[in-house]
Amino acid sequence: MRIHPSPTHGPRRRGAAIASIAIALSLGALVPAVSGASVTHGSASTSHAKGVEISMANGPFGPYLVVGNGQLKGFSVYAITRDTRTTYGCTLAVFHFPGGGPSLACTGSLSSQNAEWPALTTTAAPVAGPGVTKSMLNSVFRKGIGHQVVYNGHPLYLFDQSPGSITGEGWDEPSLPPWHGSWWLVNPSGNFQEWNQTLTAAKLANGTTVLEAIMNTGGGYHTLPLYSSSADTSNSSSCGTPCSRVFEPLLTTGTPGVEGTTATGSISSFTRADGTTQVTYNGHPVYLYSDEGIINVKGQGFTATGSGDGKTVGSGTFHLVTP
Numbered sequence: 325m326r327i328h329p330s331p332t333h334g335p336r337r338r339g340a341a342i343a344s345i346a347i348a349l350s351l352g353a354l355v356p357a358v359s360g361a362s363v364t365h366g367s368a369s370t371s372h373a374k375g376v377e378i379s380m381a382n383g384p385f386g387p388y389l390v391v392g393n394g395q396l397k398g399f400s401v402y403a404i405t406r407d408t409r410t411t412y413g414c415t416l417a418v419f420h421f422p423g424g425g426p427s428l429a430c431t432g433s434l435s436s437q438n439a440e441w442p443a444l445t446t447t448a449a450p451v452a453g454p455g456v457t458k459s460m461l462n463s464v465f466r467k468g469i470g471h472q473v474v475y476n477g478h479p480l481y482l483f484d485q486s487p488g489s490i491t492g493e494g495w496d497e498p499s500l501p502p503w504h505g506s507w508w509l510v511n512p513s514g515n516f517q518e519w520n521q522t523l524t525a526a527k528l529a530n531g532t533t534v535l536e537a538i539m540n541t542g543g544g545y546h547t548l549p550l551y552s553s554s555a556d557t558s559n560s561s562s563c564g565t566p567c568s569r570v571f572e573p574l575l576t577t578g579t580p581g582v583e584g585t586t587a588t589g590s591i592s593s594f595t596r597a598d599g600t601t602q603v604t605y606n607g608h609p610v611y612l613y614s615d616e617g618i619i620n621v622k623g624q625g626f627t628a629t630g631s632g633d634g635k636t637v638g639s640g641t642f643h644l645v646t647p
Contacts, residue, residue: 374393375448375449375450376392376446377450378392378453379392381400383490384490385490388512389475389510390487391444393451398487398488399482400484400490400509401444401481401509402441402480402481402483402493403481403510405506405508405572405614406505407479408569409477417430421501430503433445434482440483440501440503442481443479443481444481445472446470446471450463456475461474462474476510480510481507483507492509494507494540495507495541495542498613501542502615504614506572517577518577520581521576521580522580523537523603524583525647528630529624529627534647535605535645535646535647536548536549537603543625546626548616550645551571551643552605552611553611554640554641554642555640556608556609558608559594559604559609561573562639569614570613570635571612571613572612572613572614573600573609573611574611574612575603576601576603587647590607591603608645615631616629616630
């Protein structure tokens with residue numbers, strides 16, 4: 325697993341600014357930020373509570389969703405591949421890092437001090453702002469969290485430390501921490517808004533060279549191994565829900581790139597049934613494993629093990645891709 329330059333924010337600092345906003349509002353006896361309320365400053369009076377507004381913004385990855393009102397206006401919102409319309413991979417369960425370190429939950433309320441990805445919640449029906457499809461927008465009640473805003477079946481979360489920032493794009497957290505999925509912005513069409521993927525050849529913990537994708541992790545940018553399915557045909561994927569919660573299609577918003585010269589096969593992409601674009605290698609759709617094993621190898625640091633090799637999900641058996 326190759327280490328690339330890393331963002332500077334640590335695991336617990338990611339949601340700190342969001343929690344501070346929620347706490348500051350509660351101390352001021354004003355309507356909580358989670359309601360998306362319009363606040364009258366300088367007095368204890370408030371306007372009528374209004375649901376969180378979701379609006380469209382344009383950025384380096386294309387159009388994406390942001391909070392459109394209230395104290396969190398301008399904050400980017402994210403979704404994880406592990407969540408579905410009825411099942412949540414990002415929960416309140418607390419994870420304790422081996423060897424010490426912070427104790428984290430994947431999510432929690434906006435005021436939570438140990439939620440890595442605070443849930444975007446609302447106390448009234450969410451509002452569709454400019455560029456947003458109203459019929460895709462609703463909320464779901466989750467115990468311990470509140471009414472979480474949902475767009476096209478994707479529960480929405482926060483991550484950044486300031487409005488206008490995009491620091492949560494492309495985070496893959498298969499086992500450290502074990503949220504078992506990748507995080508992406510959401511576009512107005514209701515799909516993940518990914519970056520242009522970059523592939524490379526890298527070594528697993530056992531020294532085997534495989535095809536890998538460069539992803540963002542808590543330890544910086546790392547390469548994580550890719551898999552293909554025996555059930556797929558050329559430029560066609562048989563891995564829908566719930567298969568895609570286990571083996572995530574490697575998606576891209578543009579022509580995939582390559583780092584180094586050892587990944588010499590044909591790299592391309594095709595449009596999946598849901599409208600997203602999946603990367604192919606020599607015509608075969610490629611996937612990330614959501615429970616990828618990662619171990620600390622002396623002299624190499626944290627390195628992927630290729631633990632998804634040979635696993636059968638649905639009608640397909642998944643194997644590592646060799647460059």
